[in-house]
Amino acid sequence: MQIVVYSCWTNMQNKIRVAPLAGESLGTRSMCTFVETKDVKILLDAGVSLAPIRFGLPPHPKEYEAIIESRGRIEEKAQEADVVTISHYHFDHHTPSFIDWACNWTSPGTAQKIYENKLVLLKNPKANINASQRRRGWVFAKTGGKFARKLEVADGKVFEFGDTSVRFSGPVFHGSEDTMLGWVLTTIIEHGNEKVMFAPDVQGPMHDVALKTIIAEKPQLLIIGGPPVYLMDFRVPEQQIQKGLESLARLARTVPLIILEHHLLRAEGWREQAKTVFEAARKSGHKVVSAAEFLGKEDDLLEAKRKKLFETEPPGRGFMKWSKLQLPARMLVKPPI
Numbered sequence: 001m002q003i004v005v006y007s008c009w010t011n012m013q014n015k016i017r018v019a020p021l022a023g024e025s026l027g028t029r030s031m032c033t034f035v036e037t038k039d040v041k042i043l044l045d046a047g048v049s050l051a052p053i054r055f056g057l058p059p060h061p062k063e064y065e066a067i068i069e070s071r072g073r074i075e076e077k078a079q080e081a082d083v084v085t086i087s088h089y090h091f092d093h094h095t096p097s098f099i100d101w102a103c104n105w106t107s108p109g110t111a112q113k114i115y116e117n118k119l120v121l122l123k124n125p126k127a128n129i130n131a132s133q134r135r136r137g138w139v140f141a142k143t144g145g146k147f148a149r150k151l152e153v154a155d156g157k158v159f160e161f162g163d164t165s166v167r168f169s170g171p172v173f174h175g176s177e178d179t180m181l182g183w184v185l186t187t188i189i190e191h192g193n194e195k196v197m198f199a200p201d202v203q204g205p206m207h208d209v210a211l212k213t214i215i216a217e218k219p220q221l222l223i224i225g226g227p228p229v230y231l232m233d234f235r236v237p238e239q240q241i242q243k244g245l246e247s248l249a250r251l252a253r254t255v256p257l258i259i260l261e262h263h264l265l266r267a268e269g270w271r272e273q274a275k276t277v278f279e280a281a282r283k284s285g286h287k288v289v290s291a292a293e294f295l296g297k298e299d300d301l302l303e304a305k306r307k308k309l310f311e312t313e314p315p316g317r318g319f320m321k322w323s324k325l326q327l328p329a330r331m332l333v334k335p336p337i
Contacts, residue, residue, distance in 0.1 A: 015037060015038070015191045015192045015193075016035060016189060016191050016194045016195075016221075017035070017036045017037075018033060018035050018036075018196060018221065018223075018294075019033065019035075019036075019077075019295075020033050020223075020259065020261075020291035020295060021033060021073040021074050022048040022070035022074060023262065023265070023290070023291040024261055024262055024263075024264075024265035024266055024301060024303065024304075025261060025290035025291045025292035025293070025299040025300065026070065026291055027063060027065075027069075027070070027300045027302040028049065028050060028063070028066050028067050028070050028092075028302075028303075029049045029050060029051065029092040029262075029266075029303070030045070030047060030048040030049065030070060030092050030262075031044070031045055031092075031093065031198075031223065031225060031261055031262050032044065032045050032047060032048060032070070032074055032093075033198065033223055033291075034077045034080075035196060035198075037161075037162075037163075037164040038162070038163075038164075039161040039162030039163055039164040039191070040083060040162070040164050041080050041081045041082050041083070042082070042083045042084075042085065042166065042189065043077055043081040043085070043114070043118075044085050044087075044198050044200075045086065045093040045198075045200055046074050046078060046084050046085075046086075046094065046095055046115075047090070047091055047092045047093045047094045047095050047104075048067055048070045048074060048092060048095075048104070049067075049104050050063050050064070050067055050103050050104075050303070051103075051266075051306075052102065054303055054307075055306055057310055058323045058330075059102075059303075059306070060302065060306055060309040060310060060313070060315065061313075061315050061319055061335070062302055062309060062313070063302045064335055064337045065337065066300070066302055067105045071105050071110070074095075074114065075110075075114060078113060078114040078115075082118070082119065082161070083119045083120075083121060083159075083161075083166070084114060084121075085120070085121045085122065085154070085185075085187055086121075086122035086123055086140075087123060087184045087185045087186070087187065087198075087200050087201070088123050088133060088174065088184040088185070088201065089123065089125070089133040089136035089140065090201070091103070091136075093200060093201070094122075094136075094140060094144075095114050095115075095144060096110075096111060096136075096140070096144065097111040097112075097139075097143035097144045099331060100331045101330070101331060101332070101333060101335065102327060102330040102331045103331070108143075111143060111144025111147070115145060115147050115148045116148070117147070117148070118148050118149055119148070119150050119152065120145060120150070121152055121154040121157075121159065121166070121168070122137075122140075122145075122151060122153060122154060123137070123171070123184065123185050124153045124154075124155045125138060125153075127171075128170075128171035128183045129171075129182055129183060130180060130182035133182050154185060155168060155170055155171060155185060156168060156169065156170040163191060163192065164189065164190070164191045165189070165190045165191070166188070166189050167190070168185045168188075169186040169187075169188075170185075171183035171184065171185060172184060172186065172205070172207065172209055172210040172213060173202070173206070173207045173209070173210060174201045174202070174203070175201070175202070175206045175236075175240070175244075176206040176207060176236075176240045177206075177207050181201075184200055184201045184202065186198060186200075186210070186213060188217055188219070195219045195221075196219060196220070196222075196223070197214060197217050197219035197223070197224075199214055199222065199223065199225070200223075200225050200262065201262065202224065202225060203226065203263060204224075204226060204244020204245060204247040205244065206240050206243050206244045206247070211250070211251075214251060215251070215254060218254070218255075219255060220256050221255075221256070221257045221258075222255045222257070222258045222259070223258075223259045224248070224251070224259070224260060225262030225263055225264070226244065226245075226260050226261070226263060226264025226265070226274065227240070227241045227244030227245060227248075227263060227264055228241070228263035228264070229241055229263075229264060229266075229269075229270060229273045230263075230266045230267040230304070231263075245273070245274060245276060245277060248260070248274065248277045248288075249276045249277045249279075249280040250280070252278070252280040252281035252284065252286055252288055253280045253281070253284045253286070254284075256287070257286065257287050257288075257289070258281070258286070258287070258288045259289060259290070259294050260277070260288050260289070260290060261290060261291050266301075266303055266304055267304055268304040268305060270301075270304075274288075318336040319335055319337060322335050322336055
């Protein structure tokens with residue numbers, strides 16, 4: 001499976017190259033990205049997942065096809081990578097070591113393929129972390145992490161690889177202030193006069209500290225997760241969603257190129273929801289694109305289209321029988337797709 005590494009912009013010297021490997025616009029939950037300079041190859045947040053239930057339905061067979069392809073891309077680029085990062089311990093941002101064919105498409109050997117002999121720069125699993133992620137961080141160190149050449153806490157640290165600097169912010173909120181979802185790290189990769197910033201799951205950002213952190217860095221390329229508009233007034237207040245969108249519009253006025261992904265793209269109407277963001281970019285001569293667009297492809301929002309897919313492309317009898325199993329049973333058996 002050949003993967004093209006695309007230049008992150010065309011009007012500079014292309015010292016940093018970027019390739020999104022998985023994301024909502026590519027049919028899965030993820031922000032996994034491969035970044036390369038002449039000094040180091042970095043695999044950012046090597047995880048990918050599917051929503052176990054959406055619209056009362058399990059993932060459609062097309063979503064399983066997408067996660068299989070995404071896993072393949074991630075595993076292939078892991079073979080090239082020197083460094084793998086973990087911004088936080090959700091399974092769409094790191095790869096677990098248990099069998100789960102229902103949501104994560106993993107087996108005990110999957111994590112080994114990704115982390116073996118790598119320098120793994122990770123979120124501190126003991127500080128600024130909620131209970132579930134603390135446990136996942138502990139489990140990772142005992143399982144997939146044991147194959148790494150080295151595990152190193154990255155919070156607030158700088159790592160030098162030749163002429164390339166890889167810096168991590170201190171923990172910022174996974175969304176709004178004091179969210180139960182905990183904290184994440186942002187990553188800044190700098191080489192010469194070029195700078196890429198990776199800001200997963202800040203959801204806009206919704207919190208001013210995260211916004212100020214990004215603005216202060218002045219990246220030419222920002223890879224960021226937008227707010228979860230599909231959860232508005234269900235799990236997330238509209239005020240917080242609007243805060244995330246306002247922050248994105250502000251960033252669109254200051255950052256030349258934004259790859260906008262993740263939670264925002266779990267709604268089919270995300271572009272309409274984010275029209276102020278696109279307008280701010282247009283007026284500033286900047287661009288906001290999805291990961292798919294960055295790769296020259298069309299968006300493939302499979303989770304957002306799940307209900308329609310079940311209606312227009314109904315799965316076969318074997319798949320439907322499998323889908324009615326309880327989740328723990330589905331995790332142990334690959335779906336018949």
